[in-house]
Amino acid sequence: MNQPSRKSRRWLVDLVLLGALWGASFLFMRIGAAEFGALPTAAVRVGIATLFLLPCLFLVRQGPALAQHWKPILLIGVANSGLPFALFCFALLSLSSGLAAVLNATVPMFGALVAWAWFRDRPDNSRLVGLVVGFIGVALLASRSSAPHAGGAGDSGSGQLLGVVACLGACLSYGISASATRRYLVGIPSLATATGSQIGATLFLALPAIWLWPSHMPSLHAWLALTALGIFCTGVAYILFFRLIAEAGPARALTVTFLVPVFAVFYGAVFLHEPVTMWMLMCAAVIVCGVALSTGIVKLPLGGTAVKQG
Numbered sequence: 001m002n003q004p005s006r007k008s009r010r011w012l013v014d015l016v017l018l019g020a021l022w023g024a025s026f027l028f029m030r031i032g033a034a035e036f037g038a039l040p041t042a043a044v045r046v047g048i049a050t051l052f053l054l055p056c057l058f059l060v061r062q063g064p065a066l067a068q069h070w071k072p073i074l075l076i077g078v079a080n081s082g083l084p085f086a087l088f089c090f091a092l093l094s095l096s097s098g099l100a101a102v103l104n105a106t107v108p109m110f111g112a113l114v115a116w117a118w119f120r121d122r123p124d125n126s127r128l129v130g131l132v133v134g135f136i137g138v139a140l141l142a143s144r145s146s147a148p149h150a151g152g153a154g155d156s157g158s159g160q161l162l163g164v165v166a167c168l169g170a171c172l173s174y175g176i177s178a179s180a181t182r183r184y185l186v187g188i189p190s191l192a193t194a195t196g197s198q199i200g201a202t203l204f205l206a207l208p209a210i211w212l213w214p215s216h217m218p219s220l221h222a223w224l225a226l227t228a229l230g231i232f233c234t235g236v237a238y239i240l241f242f243r244l245i246a247e248a249g250p251a252r253a254l255t256v257t258f259l260v261p262v263f264a265v266f267y268g269a270v271f272l273h274e275p276v277t278m279w280m281l282m283c284a285a286v287i288v289c290g291v292a293l294s295t296g297i298v299k300l301p302l303g304g305t306a307v308k309q310g
Contacts, residue, residue: 011248018240019256023263025233026097026104027271029089031225035218038089041226043209046081046201048230053195053238065192072184073193077200080177081234084170086205091166094159096274101264102141102284103167105257108295109134110168110175118179125302127294134290138168141283190242198234254295258288 032041057063066073091100109131115121123131142164185193244253261284268274292298 011244011252014240014244015248015252015256016259018237018244019259020263021233021237021240022256022260023101024267025229025237026088026092026101026264027267028225028229028233029085030092030097030100030268030272032218032222032229033089033092035222036214036226037212038093039086039205039212040209040214041089042082042085043202043205044226045085045230045234046198046205048227049234049238050195050198050202052231052235053191053198056235056239057191057195060191062189062192062195065189066196069185069188069192070196072180073188073196074200074203076177076180076185076193077197078204079173079180080197080201082201082204084173085201087166087170087173091163091170094163095167097268097272098261098265098274098276099141099280100163100167101261102280102287103138103164104171105261105284105287105291106134106138106168107171107174108254108257108291110171111178112175112294114172114175114179115182118183123294126298126300127296129300129302130290130293130295130298132290134287134294137283137286137290140286141280144279190245191239194238194242255297257291257295261288 029041029045032044036044057066088100088104112121112123112127112131116123142161181193241253241256244256265274265276265284269276289298293300
């Protein structure tokens with residue numbers, strides 16, 4: 001009786017800890033991007049994560065799995081880490097960390113749309129309503145998004161709009177990588193996939209990062225932020241995420257989507273003094289409702305079933 005209870009509590013602890021880590025990633029990316037720039041920040045993040053994950057990979061003897069499937073793993077790593085991390089870092093030059101995290105909550109909706117297009121997994125009526133509701137929330141949030149007063153592009157309406165577009169592009173990239181993983185990486189050990197994806201992202205970002213490396217050495221504060229981002233918010237977070245899927249299932253693991261913006265908004269308000277407006281909170285609530293419906297966590301009694309074609 002005690003063992004199932006402990007296991008139940010452990011996945012809840014993992015869920016909250018993962019939400020806290022991924023919420024903090026937006027704070028650290030914004031701190032790093034301000035001094036390193038977008039592409040170098042993303043490159044340092046995945047490089048540090050690679051150095052952290054490689055010893056873990058060989059410790060659990062999953063190196064041969066990576067060596068056998070290295071091509072699809074590295075390529076999917078570009079879509080799963082390299083491109084979205086760079087886009088979020090770019091967005092955080094003009095958007096608050098809390099706002100970027102709220103937009104990140106649309107990842108499951110993009111995942112559903114990509115799966116619909118790729119695998120012909122048509123959502124049922126309740127999920128379709130969720131997709132519509134979620135994207136309405138995004139449109140409302142984008143229409144009145146407020147960036148922190150940090151000077152530069154972040155103070156212009158065009159800079160904020162580009163930031164929103166970059167966030168949505170990152171979410172679409174996550175959705176594509178999820179379907180690609182389902183298509184090409186089924187049965188491959190999770191740590192091999194996680195490590196290989198960071199290697200692929202590092203290779204993808206290395207040359208652009210070197211080209212755009214800042215002329216002045218970033219501060220120790222920025223280096224520490226990226227170290228925490230790479231080790232805890234990427235390396236440790238990946239391990240937690242895959243353990244959560246194994247112990248609680250994909251549906252429960254997906255609920256971390258609701259926790260990430262909560263932590264990100266809190267961190268941004270406390271440590272960066274970012275404004276939290278009522279409009280932002282209302283739009284976030286609409287987006288969360290859309291995500292809950294589009295992922296099937298909450299269902300409306302509308303009738304209709306999901307149809308898989310082809």
